[in-house]
Amino acid sequence: MDEAEQEVENQHLLPPLEALKKASKNLQSNPISIIYNNYDISTAIEALLELGTKADPVISIDPSLFKLNQLLSNLKTLFEKLEKLQGYGLRSLLHRQITNYKISQIGYAMEAEIQAYVDQKNVQSFVKTMEESVEDDKKVKALMGLENRLGQGFDKQYQQLILRAKVFSFLEFMVCDSKFSNWVRDQAALAVLGLVKFNKDVFVGLVLMGPIVRALIQMGSSCSIQVLTGLVKIIRTPLVDDINGEIPRIISLLGSEDLSTKAAAMNCLLEIAILGREEVIGLMLEEDLIKKLMGVQRLEVGLQSNEDENGSVCAEEREPKMEESVEKFPFSRCVASFAVQVEVGEGLEQGEKRAFKLEILKRVREASVSDAEAATVVAEVLDYVSVVDRCTC
Known part of the structure; x- marks a missing residue:
C-alpha cells in the first residue's frame, strides 16, 4: 500500500x-x-x-x-x-x-x-x-503528531510501539543530517524533547550516548537551542558536563542577528549557569560572556528608550508588568540574572560563588562604556544577589 x-x-x-x-x-x-x-x-x-x-x-x-x-x-x-x-x-x-x-x-x-x-x-x-515521503510538510505533520501524542503522558504500550519501530533512530538521523531542511530538523528536535519528557529513564541515555546534543548546538537555531535548554533542565549536571567544550559555540549565538536565537542562547546559558561546576562557570567568563551580555543589555536599553520616545505614555507614568517586560525585552538586566544563577548554582561551593561574584563585578567594570553604566549594572548585580542571599538565609 x-x-x-x-x-x-x-x-x-x-x-x-x-x-x-x-x-x-x-x-x-x-x-x-x-x-x-x-x-x-x-x-x-x-x-x-x-x-x-x-x-x-x-x-x-x-x-x-x-x-x-x-x-x-x-x-x-x-x-x-x-x-x-x-x-x-x-x-x-x-x-x-x-x-x-x-x-x-x-x-x-x-x-x-x-x-x-x-x-x-x-x-x-x-x-x-x-x-x-520527500515532502517537508508531510514529515513535519507526522513529527507534530508524534510530539502531541507523547505530550499526553506515559503509556507503556505506546512506548513499546515506538521502541519496536525505532522512532528514536529516525529522529536522531533527521536532527543530525544537514540534508534535511531546518524546518524538519527543528520539528524532529522537538519530538526528541517530547520523548525525553515521555520517559527520561529510557531516552536520556540514548540522548547522551548519541550525537543529538552536539547537532542541536551546531544547528544554532532558536528552536534547537530551546530544545537544548529543555534537555538541560531535565538531564541537568550530566548534560552540562557533557557539553562543556561546546559552551563557546552557544555563547557565540549571542551575536546572532536573529533576536529569538539570541534570546534562546541567553536562556540556555542561564540554565547552564545554575548547574555548572567551577570549570564551566570559569570557561563562560573566559569566553567574555559578561562583555557579550553587556552588549545585548545595552541594545535592550536602546530599544526600550526608543519605545518610550515613540509611545504615547512615558516610562515614568506606566510601569510595565514583569511578564510583559520579559517578553518584550528579554535581555533586561541579563548580567544580574546571570550573577543570580551563579549565586544559587548547584555545582559551586560558597567560596567559589563569592570569588565568581567578584570576578563578574570586575568584568562588568571592564566591559562598560562609561562609569555611569558600570555603576548601574554593578548596583543591579548587587541588589539581585543580596535579595537571593536574604531569601536563602
Missing part, C-alpha cells in the same frame, strides 16, 4: 474510532455516583451503541479490532440487562450497581483498545512517512 492509499485508509478508519473513544469516556462513571446523582447512563450507552453500529462496516473488516467488536456486543447485553432492572428494592439497586460497574469497566477497556489501535496505525504511518 503506497503513502496516498495509507492516508485515505486512515481518514476513513480513524474518525469513527475517535468518536467511539470519546463516547466511551461517558461510561466511565462511578456506579455509586450514577445512582445518587441520577446520571442517565442509558443515554450515554445508546449514543455509543449507535456510533458502534455506524462504525461496524469499518470495525468488522479488521481482525485486530475483534476485541473492540466483542466489547460492543458485551455492552449491548449489559444494557439490555440494565433496562430490566427498574425496581427500587434493595436487590434491584444492588444488581444495577454491579451492572453499572461492569459497564464503566467496558468504557475503560474500549478507550484503551481504541487508543492502542490508533497508536499502532499512527506509528506505522509515521515510519512510512519518514522512509518514503
Whole structure:
C-alpha cells in the first residue's frame, strides 16, 4: 500500500474510532455516583451503541479490532440487562450497581483498545512517512503528531510501539543530517524533547550516548537551542558536563542577528549557569560572556528608550508588568540574572560563588562604556544577589 492509499485508509478508519473513544469516556462513571446523582447512563450507552453500529462496516473488516467488536456486543447485553432492572428494592439497586460497574469497566477497556489501535496505525504511518515521503510538510505533520501524542503522558504500550519501530533512530538521523531542511530538523528536535519528557529513564541515555546534543548546538537555531535548554533542565549536571567544550559555540549565538536565537542562547546559558561546576562557570567568563551580555543589555536599553520616545505614555507614568517586560525585552538586566544563577548554582561551593561574584563585578567594570553604566549594572548585580542571599538565609 503506497503513502496516498495509507492516508485515505486512515481518514476513513480513524474518525469513527475517535468518536467511539470519546463516547466511551461517558461510561466511565462511578456506579455509586450514577445512582445518587441520577446520571442517565442509558443515554450515554445508546449514543455509543449507535456510533458502534455506524462504525461496524469499518470495525468488522479488521481482525485486530475483534476485541473492540466483542466489547460492543458485551455492552449491548449489559444494557439490555440494565433496562430490566427498574425496581427500587434493595436487590434491584444492588444488581444495577454491579451492572453499572461492569459497564464503566467496558468504557475503560474500549478507550484503551481504541487508543492502542490508533497508536499502532499512527506509528506505522509515521515510519512510512519518514522512509518514503520527500515532502517537508508531510514529515513535519507526522513529527507534530508524534510530539502531541507523547505530550499526553506515559503509556507503556505506546512506548513499546515506538521502541519496536525505532522512532528514536529516525529522529536522531533527521536532527543530525544537514540534508534535511531546518524546518524538519527543528520539528524532529522537538519530538526528541517530547520523548525525553515521555520517559527520561529510557531516552536520556540514548540522548547522551548519541550525537543529538552536539547537532542541536551546531544547528544554532532558536528552536534547537530551546530544545537544548529543555534537555538541560531535565538531564541537568550530566548534560552540562557533557557539553562543556561546546559552551563557546552557544555563547557565540549571542551575536546572532536573529533576536529569538539570541534570546534562546541567553536562556540556555542561564540554565547552564545554575548547574555548572567551577570549570564551566570559569570557561563562560573566559569566553567574555559578561562583555557579550553587556552588549545585548545595552541594545535592550536602546530599544526600550526608543519605545518610550515613540509611545504615547512615558516610562515614568506606566510601569510595565514583569511578564510583559520579559517578553518584550528579554535581555533586561541579563548580567544580574546571570550573577543570580551563579549565586544559587548547584555545582559551586560558597567560596567559589563569592570569588565568581567578584570576578563578574570586575568584568562588568571592564566591559562598560562609561562609569555611569558600570555603576548601574554593578548596583543591579548587587541588589539581585543580596535579595537571593536574604531569601536563602
